Amino acid sequence: MHAETKTAANLLRAAQRVCVSTGAGVSAESGVPTFRDAQTGYWSKFRPEDLATPEAFARDPQTVWAWYRQRRAQLRTIEPHAGHRVLAEWERRFEQFTLITQNVDGLHHRAGSQNVIELHGRLDVARCTSCSRELVGLDDLGADPRCESCGERLRPGVVWFGEMLPPGALEAAYEAAAGCEVFLVIGTSGVVQPAASLADDAKLHGARIIEINPNATPLSPLADVCVRAPCGEALPAIDAALRRSS
Numbered sequence: 001m002h003a004e005t006k007t008a009a010n011l012l013r014a015a016q017r018v019c020v021s022t023g024a025g026v027s028a029e030s031g032v033p034t035f036r037d038a039q040t041g042y043w044s045k046f047r048p049e050d051l052a053t054p055e056a057f058a059r060d061p062q063t064v065w066a067w068y069r070q071r072r073a074q075l076r077t078i079e080p081h082a083g084h085r086v087l088a089e090w091e092r093r094f095e096q097f098t099l100i101t102q103n104v105d106g107l108h109h110r111a112g113s114q115n116v117i118e119l120h121g122r123l124d125v126a127r128c129t130s131c132s133r134e135l136v137g138l139d140d141l142g143a144d145p146r147c148e149s150c151g152e153r154l155r156p157g158v159v160w161f162g163e164m165l166p167p168g169a170l171e172a173a174y175e176a177a178a179g180c181e182v183f184l185v186i187g188t189s190g191v192v193q194p195a196a197s198l199a200d201d202a203k204l205h206g207a208r209i210i211e212i213n214p215n216a217t218p219l220s221p222l223a224d225v226c227v228r229a230p231c232g233e234a235l236p237a238i239d240a241a242l243r244r245s246s
Contacts, residue, residue: 007225009209009241011182016095019180027188027234028104030081038071068156072123076138079246080111083231086239088112098176102195104158117173118164119195125157177202184210186231190217193237201239
């Protein structure tokens with residue numbers, strides 16, 4: 001990993017505009033279960049469309065909220081890892097730094113990142129179905145939470161199957177990818193669209209691509225350097241190399 005780490009650090013040293021895309025592998029290193037991995041015990045009998053669609057929420061909001069209350073409770077026991085913290089530090093290091101994530105755990109925010117584009121929303125956000133007021137935090141909101149402003153029902157602040165991405169999120173992600181000098185793709189499968197196409201767009205506009213993933217992905221041939229390690233190991237190593245040469 002040493003040679004690839006040094007190459008990645010050299011690419012970053014020459015850059016002022018950096019964009020990062022993170023996927024489920026980043027969350028997994030903190031112990032965040034995927035949607036399907038979390039479907040154990042009682043929840044194993046449910047289909048995803050019974051728990052994570054607008055239709056399911058309209059039909060049975062209490063069951064949907066019970067599922068998300070469990071997932072929110074799991075997050076209360078989980079902390080950001082070293083990779084999250086390096087990315088938060090890089091936001092302060094580089095002149096222009098944008099973090100795009102498919103993850104819904106909010107760990108990038110908890111690590112200190114601020115300029116984050118969350119393509120799929122966040123589990124620690126509840127949003128009013130009427131006035132769109134948002135409540136941020138992982139407190140237990142009860143079986144059928146209501147908005148303090150208008151009294152209407154709150155819903156989990158994530159993007160469900162069949163829903164559009166948050167307004168402006170994808171446009172902002174493509175703008176950041178097209179404008180960066182270095183694009184890092186970290187812990188993603190490289191198959192989930194539209195996020196997977198961001199690296200292609202960055203490459204098309206001249207960016208150098210760094211992939212951090214223990215395994216090869218469909219995006220690997222696009223990369224200028226592939227660091228084959230978990231991001232909790234790779235990012236601190238790259239950061240250390242970057243600091244040594246600063």
